[in-house]
Amino acid sequence: MTSSLEKINSEREILETKIELYEKLDWIKEYIMLKKRLEEANINYENELFNSKVDECSKCEHLIVSFSEDYNDFDRSKSYEYGCLKCGINTYIYNNEKTLDLSLEEKAILSYMKKSKMIPRYRNTNIYFNNYIEFEKACKLYTYFKERNKDASDEMIIKMIEESVSSEKEIKNPKEIVKNNV
Numbered sequence: 001m002t003s004s005l006e007k008i009n010s011e012r013e014i015l016e017t018k019i020e021l022y023e024k025l026d027w028i029k030e031y032i033m034l035k036k037r038l039e040e041a042n043i044n045y046e047n048e049l050f051n052s053k054v055d056e057c058s059k060c061e062h063l064i065v066s067f068s069e070d071y072n073d074f075d076r077s078k079s080y081e082y083g084c085l086k087c088g089i090n091t092y093i094y095n096n097e098k099t100l101d102l103s104l105e106e107k108a109i110l111s112y113m114k115k116s117k118m119i120p121r122y123r124n125t126n127i128y129f130n131n132y133i134e135f136e137k138a139c140k141l142y143t144y145f146k147e148r149n150k151d152a153s154d155e156m157i158i159k160m161i162e163e164s165v166s167s168e169k170e171i172k173n174p175k176e177i178v179k180n181n182v
């Protein structure tokens with residue numbers, strides 16, 4: 001054993017002995033137990049969140065819109081992705097799962113799409129977004145407007161989203177883009 005390895009090892013042993021002494025104290029035992037319970041509660045919470053998102057996707061009457069993530073400079077063509085404004089299922093995370101750092105909600109969406117084979121391929125609205133970030137934003141806007149206008153139809157909510165995003169001048173006229181590119 002080299003001297004530096006010996007030094008590190010003896011340091012390690014001292015730390016282990018100290019920790020063993022602390023672990024015998026009642027209030028430390030209580031702390032360890034609480035920490036364990038918190039970890040369990042966190043796991044339960046995440047599982048519940050995951051399952052409720054999958055459930056939401058399975059009960060959703062999907063409102064599919066299109067958006068584009070890729071732009072081919074060579075032939076100036078765009079490839080289209082499709083996603084639901086209500087539950088968030090979308091082809092972008094389905095096609096790019098290996099390169100994206102998915103949130104728990106996105107993992108649930110992906111799991112639902114794989115199990116149910118519900119991969120949106122066609123849109124049922126004329127609304128179009130420039131990229132995934134705008135699509136995600138529109139999903140949040142859908143929830144926001146729906147919560148505040150419970151009786152509003154999907155068409156009315158879409159109008160509100162269009163007005164909201166066009167007033168921000170971040171999204172070009174969706175209908176015009178669809179007309180020119182599809």
Ligand SMILES: [Zn+2]
Nearest residue numbers: 060062084087
């Ligand atoms: Zn949906």
